[in-house]
Amino acid sequence: MKEKKIESLAKEKRREVLKNLRGLGARLYNQMDNGVFPWIKMPSRSIENIFYSPELRQYILGDKTVQRSARNIRHIRPFTQVVWAGYFASELARNRKTSTLRDVYYSAQAYEIPFKDQPESNSIITDLETVTGFSREDFNVFPEERSAIFGDLTIEYTVPGYEGKQLDLMSHPDGVMIGPALTSSEFVKTKADKVIAIEKGGLFTRFIEERVHKKFNALLILTAGQAPRATRHFIHRLNKELKLPVFIFTDGDPWGMHIAMVIISGSANAAHLRELTTPDAKWSGVWATDIVDYKLPSDALTEVDIKRLHELERDPRYKGELWQREIKKFLSIKKKAEQEAFSRYGLTYIVDEYLPAKLKETN
């Protein structure tokens, strides 16, 4: 039995976050104490400053920085909001509470610095991420979307009231939600030797029913469409800390491809963050070539699909041979297929035939 006891990463992270926020506060405090309008310098997140790094295999921010000063009448409001967000994050960390982006939006109103709308509030949180270099999940701020995990992994909670409590992620047949508690948990032990991420809930349930976790010795993760950042970070940890290879199954269309790509190489929106990507993860299907090879029932590509494919073709993340080949194939057959299309060969075909073949092919 393979058993791993991992060092308490979550506690460590919390200390770092608090230290960083204290540093930010002290910097601003000293500026004001010295009769200077407080200011913050941070990497620019403008399009011109976002670059793809082939070494890191993800988007990163360039050297351009922006300076926000409270002296500037146009900056002072967002500036105040960022400082407040820092204060809010430190309150969450100190009290070991979690929150959501929606919470943040409403909480600001109590301090008479209301946000105009949710996007403004989200953008301030992104500013705080950029200033501190931590992701919002590190500040215990989570988005509303949730995804799930099922498989042979025992975790130990670090959230208040559950500290030291362990959970076997096979204990619930619907899977366990990847929420704040799971994200901040520590990995205790696993027998699995791979991770399979699945785009759609129907297939995730089918895999559990068909005992894919046993047959393939895998942890199953439902991304539920585009994987939330917490899930991407969780996959990253499974890959980094437990050294598990990751296989991703999506629909056979440009959108499915991109769900896989964001797990692998991340998004431009998160160029200021690390530890959200899993560069060694594999997209295992459904490929355009699968549509042909398995004679899958398919739909014609729409104009939007085709436009998207042309965009992806030029995207630096899609430079790899597999990606370019599949994009060209999609464009030539002008067809797409959903994961459920395998049902035409019977409900278990995908597990009995397709999955082992693809795992082998992409490993």
Added chain:
Amino acid sequence: MVTFEEISPADFFYRNRDIAGFTSPSRAIFSSIRELVENSLDAADVASSPPQIYIRLSQEDAEETGLETGVYTLRIGDNGSGVPARHIPSAFGQVLFGSKYKLKQTRGTFGLGGTMAILYGQITTHKPVKVKSSTGTSKTYEYKLTIDIQRNRPIILDRKIHRNKKQWRGTIVEFSLEGDYFRAMPKILEYLKQTALVTPYANITFVDPRGRLYVFTRATTKMPPPPKETLPHPYGVDVETIQRLVCVTKFRNMLDFMHKHFHRVSENRARSFLEFAGISERKDPRKLKPHEIVKLVRMMKKFNGFFPPDASCLSPLGEELLKTGILKELKPEFIAVSQRNPATYSGHPFIVETAIAYGGEIPKKDDILVYRFANRIPLLYDEASDVSVRVIKSMNWRRYKVTPDMPIAILVHLCSTKVPYKTVGKEFIADRPEVKGEILNGIREVARQLQRFLTKKEYVQKEKRRLTIFSKYLPKIARFSTDLAGKEKEPNIEVLLGSVKKFEGEED
């Protein structure tokens, strides 16, 4: 068969009362009040004492008649110069009799207005007019008159002489007329308000038929200097004027005739003009033949050696009184006034006064509010046709930072010995290029001052907003930073707040 008959002036105006502003029962009541108030103001100007005017309008047929028009009694009293006893019957009972035929600026028009109102009252009610007046002597005179319309003669029904112990001076006129007060009310009240604005040294009291009291109190006792009488200017005379002068002149040669009868014609000027016109200096003016008179008038207009008329015959309000009047009636936040230098059109001197006011009690409309005055008379009708309104409409107001939603009033006052009215109704001023140019320049001048005010106001508001923003956010930054840094005491941000204060001591 066509018959010709001569009609008297009274008869003429009786038949053509429309042109004198008596078109309808509501217009008639407005015009009556207006004509008599203006006579009273002129009388006070002559007496050089700040006017005190009392107007009372009461309805005689108080019981419900079911008709819109009713019979009213109008009583107007003033503290003006008073009318000498022997002139009272003619002044109030004869059309085209008056003291206004010499060349100087007065409010009334042809000595027509006041009597016209009385004439209108007589033909609609068949009742006599009562006039009481004193020039401040030991006696007051009280007359009861009617007008013999066909003969244009006053008929004295009654005459009383009282002892004037208190040395009262002034005139009280009371007569009945048919009218429609309720329809005329908005215009009457607007007229009184604007009169009070342009006559800030007058006390005006009005009791209306509902018993409501309107009081316009003077804000100063300073009056503008009275206008002087002048001779006609050669550019402004016509053949008829020369014809009359020729009949009455006591001068026996053309040199003296030109020099003595005309405005700003020196002996030298007269000499060079006569040479230009080819008329002998020694010619007896009484012997001028009709075609010579026509030629003389034509040459007068052609000759460009005459001095322009001077403006001593005009009585502009002056920037100070204009300001006083506007401040009194509109209570604006900002005001700029301007008096242009005298100018002439067709030999008639004129002066344009302009003012612009912002805020205060000026209502916010979709457009600029325009107050028009001619010889201190408010012009209330036909605004759209007036030269001032056209000038204002033609200007690019955005250049002056003016937007349509701003509460702005512009005042244009034209003084002249002959106001270039476009119609006999005398409600709007024609587009004379000289007049138009002066009005445009006058408005531009005050508009520039308004622009400076608006720019500054905008700046101060912006700065206030700035400071508000800094005072709102800096303390929060201080508070959150203190908490984040784990400190006890917040940093002192007063220095920072002080440094963003760009202006000090601005009024709120």
